[in-house]
Amino acid sequence: MSLAIFRLASTLLLSVLSAQSFAADDAWLMLQKTAYAARELNYQGVFAYQNGKQTRSVQITHMNRDGQEMTRNLVLDASLQAKQPREVFSQGNDILIVSPKNESNNTSTVVIEKRRGQNLFPAMLPTDLQALKTSYTTRVLATEMVAGRGTQVIELIANDSYRYSYKIWADAEFGLLLKMTLLDSNKQTVEQIEFTQLSMLNSRDVNWFQPKIDVKKNYVTDISTPVSHVDTNWIVAELPTGYVKVDHVILNLPGKSTPVDQMIFSDGIASVSLFIEPISKAVRPKTGHMVIGSTNICANVTDGYQITVVGEVPAATVLQIAKAVTFKKQTASK
Amino acid sequence: MKNQLSAFMDGELSIEESAHLITSAKTGGELKNCWAQYHIIGDALRGDVGLGGVNMHYDFTSRVMTALELEPTVLASKLAATPKFASQKTAYKTSTKLWSVAASVAAVMFVGVMVFQQQFSQPETLSPVEIAQSVPTEYLQAHQAAAPSSAAYYIQNASFAETKK
Numbered sequence: 001m002s003l004a005i006f007r008l009a010s011t012l013l014l015s016v017l018s019a020q021s022f023a024a025d026d027a028w029l030m031l032q033k034t035a036y037a038a039r040e041l042n043y044q045g046v047f048a049y050q051n052g053k054q055t056r057s058v059q060i061t062h063m064n065r066d067g068q069e070m071t072r073n074l075v076l077d078a079s080l081q082a083k084q085p086r087e088v089f090s091q092g093n094d095i096l097i098v099s100p101k102n103e104s105n106n107t108s109t110v111v112i113e114k115r116r117g118q119n120l121f122p123a124m125l126p127t128d129l130q131a132l133k134t135s136y137t138t139r140v141l142a143t144e145m146v147a148g149r150g151t152q153v154i155e156l157i158a159n160d161s162y163r164y165s166y167k168i169w170a171d172a173e174f175g176l177l178l179k180m181t182l183l184d185s186n187k188q189t190v191e192q193i194e195f196t197q198l199s200m201l202n203s204r205d206v207n208w209f210q211p212k213i214d215v216k217k218n219y220v221t222d223i224s225t226p227v228s229h230v231d232t233n234w235i236v237a238e239l240p241t242g243y244v245k246v247d248h249v250i251l252n253l254p255g256k257s258t259p260v261d262q263m264i265f266s267d268g269i270a271s272v273s274l275f276i277e278p279i280s281k282a283v284r285p286k287t288g289h290m291v292i293g294s295t296n297i298c299a300n301v302t303d304g305y306q307i308t309v310v311g312e313v314p315a316a317t318v319l320q321i322a323k324a325v326t327f328k329k330q331t332a333s334k
Numbered sequence: 335m336k337n338q339l340s341a342f343m344d345g346e347l348s349i350e351e352s353a354h355l356i357t358s359a360k361t362g363g364e365l366k367n368c369w370a371q372y373h374i375i376g377d378a379l380r381g382d383v384g385l386g387g388v389n390m391h392y393d394f395t396s397r398v399m400t401a402l403e404l405e406p407t408v409l410a411s412k413l414a415a416t417p418k419f420a421s422q423k424t425a426y427k428t429s430t431k432l433w434s435v436a437a438s439v440a441a442v443m444f445v446g447v448m449v450f451q452q453q454f455s456q457p458e459t460l461s462p463v464e465i466a467q468s469v470p471t472e473y474l475q476a477h478q479a480a481a482p483s484s485a486a487y488y489i490q491n492a493s494f495a496e497t498k499k
Binding site for chain 2: 115118119120124125126246247249251253254255256260262264266269270271272273275283284285286287288289290292295297298299301308310311312
């Protein structure tokens with residue numbers, strides 16, 4: 001009798017377990033579909049982004065023509081009325097930003113910035129989700145409507161306090177990410193981005209893929225942030241779990257007389273930048289911590305160097321990285 | 335002055351008109367920097383700079399060095415630096431390229447010295463200031479530009495631009 005109950009219980013337990021792991025696999029599969037959908041589908045829409053007190057609407061047009069991705073993001077703000085919209089174009093791994101000069105009201109100058117590729121909304125998820133599996137667990141939640149479309153809500157739950165959790169609304173039909181929120185450890189929303197309008201494109205016309213050039217205006221290329229990949233003597237002894245260094249560059253920031261080291265760490269979706277620069281005579285070093293929406297910033301001084309850590313991650317992550325920076329003494333034999 | 339410099343670089347200024355420009359570009363720090371910047375901007379617009387984030391300063395310097403090796407007449411820049419320059423200017427009518435090389439070297443060396451001095455100066459004992467007192471937009475923008483995934487980056491750039499007005 002008791003054996004039979006045990007058998008029944010273990011069978012039930014097994015089926016519950018396998019159902020759970022099936023659900024988890026299911027969620028990862030859905031996220032995989034979401035990651036590809038943003039890159040492979042042709043769509044046009046408007047999305048709203050909110051971080052802290054800042055909100056912004058952006059019109060996006062995305063097309064994948066024979067494997068070549070083309071995106072135009074048009075920022076819907078005052079610059080539209082000024083007849084010099086701020087536009088972001090990306091093709092493959094290249095990003096080109098065309099915007100009115102921001103340091104004065106001199107609207108006759110237009111700055112063209114070139115950047116390397118990034119996962120921009122709605123392609124927020126990497127296509128390789130493997131890295132995420134060590135730091136997050138998934139859960140499939142209810143279905144909801146977003147921008148007039150049915151979605152499946154999936155939660156990417158942080159395994160520790162070094163990252164936010166993500167809630168993802170994926171289009172029930174196409175898998176496209178329609179909405180995403182970042183949640184802190186108290187389940188409070190710290191950042192949100194969502195489509196308010198969306199339609200799928202059928203045409204192959206690419207006339208939209210060009211900046212609005214006004215011949216009367218002066219176009220300049222922004223050269224303030226040239227970058228190079230480098231080796232360094234700076235070490236971050238103990239990175240928060242799950243984060244790896246994905247890049248290291250040296251760049252010239254506006255208003256800085258010396259180049260700044262920038263290291264970028266990522267856990268697959270969340271990322272943190274570490275900036276290191278010698279403290280110059282005229283500038284007072286900065287210390288302390290501040291938060292803007294989902295962004296935590298922390299400053300510290302180490303061996304006469306200014307350390308600044310910035311990321312869309314909890315305070316614990318930027319604080320730990322700032323604390324862990326050390327300078328490797330060069331050995332004479334080297 | 336900067337406009338004249340630009341015109342000079344485009345070859346729109348006669349050598350007679352540009353003599354004073356060259357003199358002040360050699361002595362004045364701002365004009366010297368301008369000179370270098372104009373060259374960099376010009377190069378960028380002509381597409382000498384790749385989209386993939388190229389170390390422009392490195393390229394710039396190495397190109398200048400290569401140009402120097404190809405120009406065996408570097409000594410002339412020494413000569414040109416003498417006060418007699420005005421009377422000898424006809425000799426340089428045909429060698430504006432040399433000027434561009436010399437000025438570029440001067441600018442690069444100037445920047446190099448600045449960097450050197452900064453790096454080896456003792457850190458000042460100015461007391462630290464709380465970072466919360468002002469939003470470090472330059473770091474935010476650099477982070478958003480480099481982060482592998484970013485929702486914020488071009489959007490926040492725009493809004494910061496707005497608050498600056």
